Each structure stands twice: as structure tokens, then as C-alpha cells.
Amino acid sequence: xxxxxxxxxxxxxxxxxxxxDGALDLDGAYRASDxxxxxxxxxxxxxxxxxxxxxxxxxxxxxxxxxxxxxLGMDTQPPTLHMSFTGNPGTxxxxxxxxxxxILKGLGYLRRGxxxxxTRDDLVGEYVGHTAPKTKEALRKAEGGxxxxxxxxxxxxxxxxxxxxxxxxxxxxxxxEERRDDLVVVFAGYRERMERFFNSNPGLRxxxxxxxxxxxxxxxELLTIAERMLAQxxxxxxxxxxxxxxxxxxxxxxxxxxxxxxxxxNALDRARLRQASRLxxxxxxxxxxxxxxxxxQDVRASRVFSAR
Amino acid sequence: MRITQGTFSFLPDLSDExxxxxxxxxxxxxxxxxxxxxxxxxxxxxxxxxxxxPHFDLRDAAVxxxxxxxxxxxxxxxxxxxxxxDARYGRQTTALSFIVQRPPHEPGFRLDRQQGPGRTERxxxxxxxADRPADERYGD
Numbered sequence: 552x553x554x555x556x557x558x559x560x561x562x563x564x565x566x567x568x569x570x571x572d573g574a575l576d577l578d579g580a581y582r583a584s585d586x587x588x589x590x591x592x593x594x595x596x597x598x599x600x601x602x603x604x605x606x607x608x609x610x611x612x613x614x615x616x617x618x619x620x621x622x623l624g625m626d627t628q629p630p631t632l633h634m635s636f637t638g639n640p641g642t643x644x645x646x647x648x649x650x651x652x653x654i655l656k657g658l659g660y661l662r663r664g665x666x667x668x669x670t671r672d673d674l675v676g677e678y679v680g681h682t683a684p685k686t687k688e689a690l691r692k693a694e695g696g697x698x699x700x701x702x703x704x705x706x707x708x709x710x711x712x713x714x715x716x717x718x719x720x721x722x723x724x725x726x727x728e729e730r731r732d733d734l735v736v737v738f739a740g741y742r743e744r745m746e747r748f749f750n751s752n753p754g755l756r757x758x759x760x761x762x763x764x765x766x767x768x769x770x771x772e773l774l775t776i777a778e779r780m781l782a783q784x785x786x787x788x789x790x791x792x793x794x795x796x797x798x799x800x801x802x803x804x805x806x807x808x809x810x811x812x813x814x815x816x817n818a819l820d821r822a823r824l825r826q827a828s829r830l831x832x833x834x835x836x837x838x839x840x841x842x843x844x845x846x847x848q849d850v851r852a853s854r855v856f857s858a859r
Numbered sequence: 860m861r862i863t864q865g866t867f868s869f870l871p872d873l874s875d876e877x878x879x880x881x882x883x884x885x886x887x888x889x890x891x892x893x894x895x896x897x898x899x900x901x902x903x904x905x906x907x908x909x910x911x912x913p914h915f916d917l918r919d920a921a922v923x924x925x926x927x928x929x930x931x932x933x934x935x936x937x938x939x940x941x942x943x944x945d946a947r948y949g950r951q952t953t954a955l956s957f958i959v960q961r962p963p964h965e966p967g968f969r970l971d972r973q974q975g976p977g978r979t980e981r982x983x984x985x986x987x988x989a990d991r992p993a994d995e996r997y998g999d
Contacts, residue, residue, distance in 0.1 A: 663918045695919025733921060 575619050584618075585657040586611050593650050597643055598779070599772040606763050607647065607654065614658045631760030632660060633727050635703075635749070636739040638765025641811030644739045645699060647763070652697040655735060662733055663695035671705040674719040682715040686722040695733050703738035704748035720752060727758050768811050773800050777815050781845065786823065791847035796822075802855045818853065825849040860967030862900050865940060865956040875924065878941070878959055882920040885943035885955050891915045892923050893944065894930050896937045898996045900965070900986050907940065927959060936962045936997040962988075962997035 581587055590608055597604070614630065621627045632655065636644040649666045656664025669689050676682035690698065700706075700723075706716035727736050738745065738755075742764065749756040768776065774797055781787055788796060799818065803809060826849045830837055867873060873881065885892060892914045895907035910930040914923055923941070930939050942956035966987035973981040988996040 662921070665918050667918075691914070691922045692916050692918065694917075694922050733919070 575623070577615075577619070580615060580619055584615060584659070586615070586654050589650060589653050589657060593647075597646065598775045599768050600643055600647075600765065603643070603647055603763055603765055606761065607651065610761060611654055611658065614655075614660060618658065629731060630660075631731070631758060632735045633759045634735070634737045634761040634763060635745060635759050636737055636763050636765060637742040637745045638739075639741065639767055639811060641813035641815075642765035642767060643812065644765055645701070647765075648697055648699045648737045648739070651735070651737070655697075660732075661696055661735060665693075665696035666699055667693035667696060668699040668701060669693075670701050671716065671719075674700070674706065674723075675715045679715075682718040683722050686719045687726075690723070690726045690730075690734065693734060693736075694730065697735045697737055699737045699739060702740045704740045704744040707748045707751045709751065717752075720755065724752075724754055724758065770797070770800050770804065773804075773811070773815055776812050777819060780816060780819055784823075786819075786826075786843050786845055789844050789846050792845045792850055795847040795850035796845075799850055799853060799855055806855065819845075821853065822849045825852050860965055862938070862958070862961065862965060864902070865942075865958060867957045872961070873957065873959070878927070878957075879920045879924050881955065881957070882923045882941065882943075886917050886920060886923075888945070888954075889947075890943035890945045890954050892917065893942055894923070894926055894939065895942065896930060896934050896939045898937045898962075898988065898993060900938065900968075900988060901984060907938075910934075910939070913944070931960050934960075938962065964997065 617627050638644055652664040652666050655661040673689050674686045676685045706720050708714040708716055822845050826845055894910040896910055897907040939960040940956055940958045943954050945954035969985045971983040971985050975981055
């Protein structure tokens, strides 16, 4: 048999940017790693989220410099890439985690860069001895990419000390230590509850390198998001419709269980329903224009307005 | 006598890096990978013993390679093969299968002849390794 070698841990070959005088071409390294494009796309595709974007950019810069330092044989500690994303629902945590995978792949810290999103159900078993294999299975699927644990705080149930959630956390911790070089675990959830979750397990907090807080969207940002969502599906607001939706957001944001972009998406889905039934009820001829316009009437029929 | 079978039977044994790339190719196509082992070299021995469970929904070959290394450590004197199953409707068959480990010494086969009624003659392949009980074959 041929000699047994382990697979190389990173997919990226050394960045070939060394010049004759020993200096490294930072721009060349930046271009070669392809993160410029991913970061620009992150900027373009995601509305708002300025603090998140700057954290991601900082991290990308740090990782790039680390790579170059390693190439010159300078002392570098392998960075801890596990992250926690805290923020209210619908603030783009999953989307950013997805992008994070591509960035880390571009920099050679992950081989595949894919995202595996799981919740408590996928990690915690139903009976004794069921949890560890289940969690390991999820870790296997995520290897080479990002394991995104949504509502991670639900792994800790202080009121029930026989809960298997803590077992799942232990397995996760072991894997986070062992496979630090080709697996990134992202814990996501509401701010306060995540805080409590991390406090419950000090080992966890110390193994997480990057805490990113996702702010709520402002009203103009939500309006921009709504227009982009509509554009993606070939719809648009007319002027009245946009004004109505702005007012809708104003009211909806005050209501409980407002889930940012997710609520916007749902509101738009309902507006599309109403637009469709409006057109069908009217009957007769319909133009391309009419098929793509969401007007004030479609928005204002919402319960949010009638509750006032 | 070097046993050959499967996809790359006509090639020299693959290196671990080559194995990794074949596995990655299979994973990229959504095939499920399994690791099997045996110490019965007969060509009609189709169903080998599974090592662990088949791997579904993987994205990264490193997981399988790690499992393969464990299999080699546990069964250093057995044949080990990796097979990839394409579950797509209309195919539903093994899409790729190759040997990733063979015993250090392969003694080969004896041809047995058996005289039958009239002038009939029957042939059988007999693996020298199979003279010893299972798990003691391919010893020193």
C-alpha cells in the first residue's frame, strides 16, 4: 500500500505574492483570496447591518494578514473562528453565516464553505445515549463548512437538570477544539437568552472568537428590503403603495413579535395574495403593468391598519 | 496474487490524496459513501461487511478519510473498499467502488478440478487464505 498520509488541512495553496525583496504583495493576496468580491457582495446584497459588515471585514483582514505572516514563517496562533451571532429574529444572521462560509473558504480556512443550519431538534436526542451520535452526525455533515446552530440557547435548560442539551454542548465543545481547522460553529439567537446560555457554560464563551451583534433594522432600511424582495419576484410598489407600506411598517414595528425582515417578507406575501384576488375579482383584461404593481389598497387591507 | 476489482482495478493502488479526491468527486454528486471490509478474497464474495454506517449528506471527504483510517487501524490485514451509492431514481446502484487497502501478503488461488460422470469436469477457485478460519487469514 502507498504510504498513509493525512489530507492537507486547508484547501488553499500558498498565496504566491512574494517579491524578490521579500516583501509581500498585499493587494495581490487580497485579489487571489477572492474575499474582495464576497465582501462587496455582502455590502450590496444586505441592507444596513453596518456594525456586522465592519466586524466581518475586520475578521477577513485579520485572517488575510495571518496567512501572510504564516507564509513568512512568523509566529501565528491559529485563530479561533467559532462565532456567536446575537440579534432579534429576521436580522440576517443566517444570511451572514452563509457568506461567512464563502469568505473563510476564500481565505483557505475552510475546505468547502457550506452552511449546515440546525436547531436543538437536530442535536439533542430523545433518550439516553441518543444525543451524542446525533450531534456527531450534524458535525460530520458540517465538516469543512459552517455549522449554524439557530436558537442555540435552547440547548441549555436550567429548569431541567436531566435535559440532554448539555450533553450536546459537550460534544460540540470537544469537536470545536479538535476540528478547529476545518469546522466553524456559529451559535445564533436572541441577545439576552444567548447571554444566559454563555454564562451557563464558561468553556463555551472562551472558545468563541467573534461575537457579532445584529442590530434591528430601521424603518427606511426595512422599506429598502421590501422593495428588493419585491424586485426579486418581479413586483414593485406604485407611489401610493410605497407610502402605504411605510405607514404599515411604522405600525407593525410597534407590535409584539415583530421579526424584522421576516415580517416584511410575510407582509409582502400577504399583499401579493390580496393583489391576486383583487385582479381576479375585477376580471377582464389585465396588463403586464397591473400584474407587477402592489398598490396602496393591497397594503392597507392588512389587519395592522384595522387594529388602529 | 494481487486481487483487483471495482472502478480502478486496472490502476496501481491509489494514494490517500487520490482516494480523497475520488471521494470528494462522489460527494459532490450527492452519492452516499460506505466503507466495507472482508478477508474472503473470492471474486463472488460480493457483500462485504460494513464498517460503521453509510455516510449520507456529507460535503467534505475528510470525514470519510478519517473513518477509513480508523478502519485500516482496526483491520490492518483485511481488504477494505470504499463504495459510493447513487440513490437517484433510475440509477439506484453503486456508482463507484474501489479497494483502499489489501493485506500485506496475498497468497492467491488454487484451481480445483472435480471429475464428474462421463467426461465432465468442474472447476472451483479456492483461495489459499480461506484455508484458515475467518479473522486468522492473512496472518504472518
